[in-house]
Amino acid sequence: MDTKGYNLEQLKSFYTVMYRMRRFEEEVFEFYKKGMMPGLAHLYMGEEAVAAGVCAALNEDDFIGSTHRGHGHLVARGADINKMMAEILGKKDGYSKGKGGSMHIMAMDKGILGANGIVGGEIPIATGAAYTAKYLGTNQVAVSFFGDGASNEGTFHESINMASAWSLPVIYVIENNLYGISVDIRDVTNVENLADRAIGYGIPGVVVDGMDVLAVHREAEKAVKRARNGGGPTIIECKTYRWQGHHVGDPGEYRARRNENEKAEWMARCPVENLRKVMLAEYMSEDEVLAMEATVEEEIQNAVKFAIDSPYPDVSEAYTDVFVE
Amino acid sequence: MDTKGYNLEQLKSFYTVMYRMRRFEEEVFEFYKKGMMPGLAHLYMGEEAVAAGVCAALNEDDFIGSTHRGHGHLVARGADINKMMAEILGKKDGYSKGKGGSMHIMAMDKGILGANGIVGGEIPIATGAAYTAKYLGTNQVAVSFFGDGASNEGTFHESINMASAWSLPVIYVIENNLYGISVDIRDVTNVENLADRAIGYGIPGVVVDGMDVLAVHREAEKAVKRARNGGGPTIIECKTYRWQGHHVGDPGEYRARRNENEKAEWMARCPVENLRKVMLAEYMSEDEVLAMEATVEEEIQNAVKFAIDSPYPDVSEAYTDVFVE
């Protein structure tokens, strides 16, 4: 990990965000194991560097579009983890009063256009936010996060073509974790780098190590700058990996098909652990790191308690919010 | 036009086919002008070299998928022009008993999977025919014809990705006539050559002069050979132009926006005229060419008469063919 150009505050901030994501999801997983969580959740664990690196390159008023695997993006954008956790449990104090759940957390106050249960569904929506920014001349940018699998949906193609034709300020971040559920991207797509598709739209496409938060951040900064300057969209493909199966409860055994050590090899490159090591080696004492972690831990415990304590919504809520006034 | 490698019989055949398309559509246009045609038709005039060149590279049992601008593809594949003309007039003896019309002519006996009124709609269908060929090991190939506009539909992306991943024997022929109705492809797409999109799928993409039937044929032969040998799909982008507006009745004035001579410049490169000139200059006398044309003319007049004489279908036909047994 090349820390050149980053100061300690920045590194601490990256670490805190990634650690928060990790701990948040460990607790989500616990809820699942204890049978306290309705439905399922798709954990982002292992991919933290992507959301952390990209979101650090954004301004407060920028937009992001997220996916079924959205907790990481939301935490990185600074969403309220109490409301997130309550939503994941289907509680009244969740972001959507329990109506959305893990796959549909939305937080417009943080420019989060929504997680989305339709693979590829949010790509044009984020692109539309970039249209607004261009139309209103606000200097905002939009980021669309999505997976390798989503890059094979038609909306990927249609959105990027329009964004390029009209130089919209949007960054397409492909989180290539090699799989769409059990399907290996290498079995359903014949290019090594999905970023190569950028050529067909006349825009820059870059591949980056998605386990290295600084590498991700550097590329994101370039793309964001280009977008803000009217240079149009960029595809950033982050090579990454998820620690868990597709969702809680999926053992993810399909990943041993090609290489039985695949998971172990990727886990050895843990983005959270690695940044921790770098910080310990070069900048901070173990105690200092533990202190940072303790602060996060307290937030997490609060969120867990908040979610548990929140009541379920009243049945009548099922019928509200279909329309706004 | 480089005739090297082609013998007179081949040239005559190319000419006959293109001349047949041209005359066929001139008569369709007449029907429209006389108010004898229900609805509309999208004329292929000007683009004849594409269908003629590509289809000449195919075997009898290969498949093609066609579009709303499909007359040329069908004629090139040897469809029965009597039944085509009757269908265009909504008559009982049409290919579909008048139920389909110009946009939905289908002729499975000629491997024609159907014209299609949904832009981009037929791309996956033709791809599926290639799957059948691969699955059954028949050595057939499929060709999917579609326009520049269709290349911005999601089905383009999804189909080509699958065809490439699975090495399906299919050729994607983009008829880039610069416009989708009034919309200039240069305003809605940021690459000069749509064939460049091939890179993003890991397949060959070539650009060819769509006004030169021999140039088209040469590239089609290569692509067909590759497909039959298990080499997977190819994108062939043919640069071409339509003489008429989008459909009969559209003056197509939008095409003077960038360059008021645009249409005239393209018409000077008429694929039918040009091949005629080459043949007259190097191979045949005027009388011989006229004799060829007269033969075609007779077929056309027969088709016109056939269509006019055919009765309308009985009302009861509206309710049949929803399902087969």
Place this chain on the structure above:
Amino acid sequence: MREILYRDAIREALDEEMERDDRVVLLGEDIGWLGGNFKTTAGLYEKYGDLRVKDTPISEAGFVGMGTGMALTGLRPVIELMFSDFLLVAADQVINNAAKITYMSGGQVSVPMVIRTPIGGGRSSAAQHSQSMQAMVSHFPGMKVVVPSTAQEAKGLLKTAIRDNNPVLFFEHKMEYTNKFLIDDEIELIPFGKANIVREGTDITIVATSSQVMKSMDAAKKLEAEGISAEVIDLRTIIPLDRDSIIESVKKTGRLLIVDEAYEFCGIGAEICANVMDDVFYYLEAPIARIGTPNVPIPFSPALEFPIIPSVQKIYDKVKALVEQR
């Protein structure tokens, strides 16, 4: 009062709303230089410029989804889909996304987007360009669904649609675009959810949508000559549905016929039949009836197409049969 083409009434509504609110932005295929396939946006590109009257590529799912993103972030997109059949290409973005985001967010956000699109047969456009998609979208929650009849209705309802904060599906009838209508000089906003009794009557209630309102009026005139008095209700919006007006009318007439051009199976006629059943059952003098397009793909040949589309004659015949069934 003045004369106007239906398509020009649409254009006026767009123009006036764009003048009023610069967050109103149009997107669609060929709406710019060409002024729309049916010329409903003629002149707006010249007046408002490229970014506000945006010619899109042929990417319906993409630009409808883009519209949702625009709506979420402060604009009020009005999207034209060239034919309502193409709603199917964008169906996920319309139904699973635009329509559900408000709910899924627990009411945090709204999606003020209008999708305008033509419905109907009659032009020999065959199976993929002649459908009427109002029943399909009405089946799903989260969208308002508008089916204007005359030019006046189209203008007033479109202006309301553009000011509504929810996704609105606005269905124009393609056979009306070049028809002339009389309209008021100044058009008021027409509220959603309030049906319009366009003709009072005592023997039967005809609830109609879009072009079928005009056809029902013609049928009612013919029926009057036979001594049958038909009340005709222009439904205006399917969602929200003005149940009360229908129920009240049927209580008076004792008979109900619903006429809508969408396919009959699981269509608007079926819905209204089941919807008001409880309230009118004991007042009915004949079974509730409906006329829609029968469930076959729309054929190309005019010899086949015209006989299957709802028509004045069909309405007339059905009413006679219902009234005589005592």
Place this chain on the structure above:
Amino acid sequence: MREILYRDAIREALDEEMERDDRVVLLGEDIGWLGGNFKTTAGLYEKYGDLRVKDTPISEAGFVGMGTGMALTGLRPVIELMFSDFLLVAADQVINNAAKITYMSGGQVSVPMVIRTPIGGGRSSAAQHSQSMQAMVSHFPGMKVVVPSTAQEAKGLLKTAIRDNNPVLFFEHKMEYTNKFLIDDEIELIPFGKANIVREGTDITIVATSSQVMKSMDAAKKLEAEGISAEVIDLRTIIPLDRDSIIESVKKTGRLLIVDEAYEFCGIGAEICANVMDDVFYYLEAPIARIGTPNVPIPFSPALEFPIIPSVQKIYDKVKALVEQR
């Protein structure tokens, strides 16, 4: 008779038909190595190989369209869509293409393709993964629509679907996959268009689909204790619709309740109500009623989701109200 999980009954049907006819080819997301998201294709990839049990990319419009092309050229594709909600992503290919090609070709060709996909709420899957799309597809011509109830029904009807020469939409209920059922050792093909009277009764006819058949049976048992005799009809297929069985039953009972989990508005209940109206009107002792999912996006929280899904209690209550309404 033997015990079997619903999902295994599906798998047996697929396996038997693949054994019988090597033109039967499966396509879908995660149907290969994983054996399907709901494990309905477990073991088939190992048995029939990669080209015949094809894991697709996440490209629903693409691979449904590909299925149509395969069907047109001699294969019999059986496609799995992971959730029926995703029919909207592929809606154009299903509805405008697969379903209409036979007609548009004037009967020259056929499209023997089955699309299998799970419907229903109950798993806290929220608004985009809990819908029941049978009414939406039934609205459009050209597809047969199957809504099996038990494992036996699912197996028999799926085998029929695979042998049908038309596009068939086959809706499996996701809450049944891991339920155990008794089935015959050998299953006969179950013909389309013939409803199954699963319980005879005299006071009311309950027409139900899919899981609602089991719920209706439970309700009928509870009602019996109250002296109310309900006839329960398992509809089996929506298209073709067995009108005759419904009409005959209602003539006997004088009351009709339709229970289907799709959204109520323009749903199956509405259609059956309007469809049989003419034939049963003069026999009705109470208004025809329906139960469906009310028209709101399906909420995530179980506290909200369960109360809105059709349930035994809702069926019971509605029947009581109808029978008491004399």
